[in-house]
Amino acid sequence: MQNINLPDGLSVRPSRASDKPFLEKLHHSLRQDLQLIDAEQDMIESIIELQLKAQTQGYGNQFPNAMYFVIEKHHEPIGKATIDFGHNEVRLVDLALIPAARGKGLGAAVIQALQQAAAMVAAPMTLSVLQSNIPAKALYQKLGFITSHVELPYELMVWYPPAMKVIRA
Incomplete structure (x- = not known):
């Protein structure tokens, strides 16, 4: 992603x-829901660790060609x-930022850079x-994504590069 436009820094x-260690800490910050479990802290930490392993394995099974990146x-x-x-698509499987980096447009900038990469191909x-x-849905819509399929509790959203001629019903 070297030739993609990203904001300075x-x-x-x-x-x-x-x-x-950073990825484990990031995952921990994303699982505030698990912090609410009525259990000993060691048990909660074990559950969060198991969730990370399950997520990693799930991504590997579902997206065996996925590439893993760190945003800096x-x-x-x-x-x-x-x-x-x-x-024949660029699939954003996961995007996560530390709490201090959220709400500053950084995630949107990364998505826009990925859109540039998708447009190139x-x-x-x-x-x-x-x-x-x-x-999140509002952000994706603002970036040009549309809902293409609903499989509760998820929606599959898609963005088409301007050069692609898409016939939408």
């Missing part, structure tokens, strides 16, 4: 084994992106979003 690079701002990790470049970009995640 923002970069996306392939994930490395040395990123594991001024060389400090602030997020992750999982992208599958297969099946004339492929649509797809993603799944929880139907109940209204803020």
Whole structure:
């Protein structure tokens, strides 16, 4: 993603084994729901760790060609992106930012960079979003994504590059 336009200081690079502690911490920050479990803290930490392993394995099974990236701002990790470049589409499997980086347009900038990459190869970009995640859906719609399929509790959204001639019913 070197030739893609990103705001100053923002970069996306392939994930490395040395990123594991950051990715675990990021996952932990995303699972505030599990912090509410009425259990000992050690048990909660074990559940969060199991969730991360299950997610990683699930992505590997469902998207065997996926690539894993770390998002950095001024060389400090602030997020992750999982992208599958297969099946004639660019699939955004996962995008997550640390709490301090959310709501600043950084996620949108990464998605727009991926849209540029998809446009270069004339492929649509797809993603799944929880139907109940209204803020994320609003962002994706603002970026030009439309709902193409609903499989509760998720919606599959797609963005078509301007060069693609799409006939929509």
